[in-house]
Amino acid sequence: MRAEPINFIRQAEVVGRLLAVLPREAVLYQSEDTRPYECDGLSAYRQVPMIVALPADEAEVQAVLRICHTLQVPVVARGAGTGLSGGALPMGDGVLLSLAKMKSILAVDPVACVARVQPGVRNIAISEAAAPYGLYYAPDPSSQIACTIGGNVAENSGGVHCLKYGLTVHNVLRVRGLGVTGEIIELGSEALDAPGYDLLALVIGSEGMLAITTEVTVRLIPKPEVARCIMASFDDVEKAGNAVADVIGAGIIPAGLEMMDRPATRAVEEFVHAGYDLDAAALLLCESDGTAEEVEEEIARMSGVLRRSGATGIRISASEAERLKFWAGRKAAFPAVGRISPDYYCMDGTIPRKRLGEILRFIAAMESKYGLRCPNVFHAGDGNLHPLILFDANNPDELERTERFAGEVLEKCIAVGGTITGEHGVGIEKINQMCMQFSASELALFRRVKQAFDADGLLNPGKNIPTLHRCAEYGRMHVKGGQMPHGDLPRF
Amino acid sequence: MIEVPEQWASAVRAATQSGCPLRIRGGGTKDFYGHNCDGELLDTRAYAGIVDYEPSELVVTARCGTRLAELELVLAASGQMLAFEPPHFGADATVGGMVAAGLSGPRRQAAGALRDYVLGVKILDGNADILAFGGQVMKNVAGYDVSRLMAGSLGTLGIILEVSLKTQPVPVAQATLRFDLPEEKAVALLNRWHGRPLPVSASVWHDGDLSVRLSGAAAAVKAAVASLGGERMDDEQATHLWTSIREHTTPFFRVDVPLWRLSVPSSLPVDAIGLDRHGERLIEWGGALRWVAGHVDGRVLREAVAEVGGHATLFRGLDKTSGVFQALPPALMGIHRNIKSAFDPHGIFNAGRMYPGL
Ligand SMILES: Cc1cc2nc3c(=O)[nH]c(=O)nc-3n(C[C@H](O)[C@H](O)[C@H](O)COP(=O)(O)OP(=O)(O)OC[C@H]3O[C@@H](n4cnc5c(N)ncnc54)[C@H](O)[C@@H]3O)c2cc1C
Secondary structure (H helix, E strand, C coil), X not given: CCCCCCCHHHHHHXXXXXXXXXCHHHEECCHHHHHHHCCCCCCCCCCCCCEEECCCCHHHHHHHHHHHHHHCCCXXXXXXXXXXXXXXXXXXXXXXXXXXXXXXXXXXXXXXXXXXXXXXXXXXXXXXXXXXHCEECCCCCCCCCCCEHHHHHHHCCCCCCHHHHCCHHHHEEEEXXXXXXXXXXXXXXXXXXXXXXXXXXXXCCCCCCCCEEEEEEEECEECCCEEEEEEEEECCHHHHHHHHHHHHHCCCCCCEEEEEEHHHHHHHHHHHCCCCCCCCCEEEEEEEEECHHHHHHHHHHHHHHHXXXXXXXXXXXCCHHHXXXXXXXXXXXXXXXXXXXXXXXXXXXXXXXXXXXHHHHHHHHHHHHHCCCCCEEEEHHHCEEEEEEEECCCCHHHHHHHHHHHXXXXXXXHHCCCECCCCCCCCCCCHHHHHHHCCHHHHHHHHHHHHHHCCCCCECCCCCCCCHHHHHHHHHHHCECCECCCCCCCCC | CCCHHHHHHHHHHHHHHHCCCEEEECCCCCCCCCCCCCCEEEEHHHCCXXXXXXXXXCEEEEECCCEHHHHHHHHHHCCEECCCCCCCCCCCCEHHHHHHHCCCCCCHHHHCCHHHHEEEEXXXXXXXXXXXXXXXXXXXXXXXXXHHHHCCCCCCCCEEEEEEEECXXXXXXXXXXXXXXXXXXXXXXXXXXXXXXXXXXXXXXXXCEEEEEEEECHHHHHHHHHHHCCEECCHHHHHHHHHHHHCCCXXXXXXXXXXXXXXXXXXXXXXXXXXXXXXXXXXXXXXXXEEEECCCCHHHHHHHHHHCCCXXXXXXXXXXXXXXXXXXXXXXXXXXXXXXXXXXXXXCECCCCXXXXX
């Protein structure tokens, strides 16, 4: 991607207007100040923004939006910038709107079991604030110490416990935000539902394209008395995949059900020393939480199922410290992999659980086809894959092979009835694959939904929903003479 | 033979040409809900059947005209259920009607709402296009979440052809406890329990009588029964109670007076909005759902409920001139109109069923 140059005349005009509503230190435009914002967690895409605005409250956000709307300047919101699909990639002719200064927890109500927070509050800070009341906020992305609730809402983020406790959309009651012209909109409510269309569901996962979130009310739930985790070893990844379906087929919804293959556990073990079984072809982490009696009953049932499904070893956490250690490895999987390779590319497809074995074989075949290694970590319980392709970005050929590898895996996810993104979003990264997952009329509807909120297309334009033109170009790239690319190569 | 969706696509095109809207209807069990709307009847029961069900995937996909009772029987045969416990309001309730109405039953506070279980939909929009959103997988953030938008849209955005729903295992154990408690004390107790890790799956208070259902692992239910007190109801009686609350067949839900549905923060004190002066009351969802039966001044009630962050629906009533659903602020109403025309540019689906002009 070629970076867009900054138009300094335009920049001066917009800076001048912004300085009338924001303090001087809240408007950045010198390249040494704006450079840190050039990318989010997907660092392959970079663009220095024309301006970075750092409002401190809703009124300032509103003032910025009004100016941008009047001057028709595109606005890209940013939380902590941990997004993995380039959702917060700035625009060279736009304002990057950082919500990082708005990080107050406005209220924790232990009776109604809700918390009202500003968008820049970090995910984990909510649970920390609720902890004195025995409550917590359930969705726990691995990035939870850094990522913001505003970003979570925009991506509908999940975590290792969302099989039982749901995604962001299941745990947010209300979003207060600003439309593109600065008008205040309240979606959802502090009650359990709201009149009219479920616009709350529509805005959650909308990648900052429909509104700017300025306040969020989340549901808090009681912290389970006890949680214990089983670590089960398998000598074959497919067997581990089938065991996942067996656990759920037995009528058990584990609090977490995660899988890692051997390359992933090896990378992690070196980094975290979680005590993983390094001989196993795959490990499952299977957690139960609830009352002590409940957990005991469930752990026994889960162990039984896992054994019958061919587990070669089972360890049950004996203490809270040991349970956290099991999870520390899983939660550190991305950074651990980051240590064994100059770069890695994290994918995020979802497939029906029963196709796990098939997709793993497919990924193995792609590893040899492209000559790149690919450890796998999964939110196995909900069929959400995170294959991590290892590459070296300094080698342009490897980057290009990585992208083709990833593209094939995503297309395979669609082919088996899944989706190109389970939780990281489309952003800029998977915009081409959107053309494969959706028909032209479905994409057209998405565009009409966008227009329903943002007629001029100023909020995070170019992300998430491809234009027809883009799909046509992508189509040309991929379908030559009516043939799929590499039609000569075997397809699995 | 022409497939049903194709026939309906022709009906949509014809309606666009003639300007005569369509009235989408399944079993008609929820005809009472929302505003009346005119138009040519489109009976969704012509398109019925379970398309796909795999218990180990926790997903069922059914066509709109499938009878809800039939779907629930099929799930029960595999030890599963729809966790949001949807009301049927009659034997003929269909899956499409259930999604369009978006109503959840007694388990709502504990398990989530209908919309939380919608994974994917296939719809026919106002351009006569068949569109699919979401899918059969648990996690999917590709594009906007149009599937959930269909839940509770009252058929105003398109014809729901097919829906994929997340299913859940039926809890192993269940018990219902009864307590004699005045309203305030009942709400306070429910609030307190809500903040503790207890397997409460439903609650109802009416006229000094609080019932609480516990569901979950055998050990958890047993421990809760032992610690919460109250009087244990016999299982058959309990099943009957929860069905009658879900289906509005208890005497409280008699049809000769207007029924208001108040969705409020669960901790709202009983006297906060003068609720205690507003006719007879029944409380569900740990205090978050309060039904009021009686001739009340809708305008006053709505203002008071809005003040505390909730909303009031005239759930059943003969005189709907003051609106069934709480009015939306202008900015939101504007977005609603835009959304309506994004899906239904010619305004042919269930015109006015939710709000005038939608
Ligand atoms: C190591 C690592 C592990 C991760 N693990 C997980 C995981 O387990 N599960 C998971 O789901 N994700 C995971 N992620 C991805 C990422 O952390 C999430 O997508 C997160 O929600 C992004 O939050 P953020 O504050 O960093 O948002 P950003 O990256 O700053 O922004 C993300 C998107 O949100 C928009 N946005 C941000 N704030 C607002 C706002 N206030 N209003 C409107 N739009 C806004 C942006 O425009 C952008 O489109 C991981 C990332 C990393 C780096």
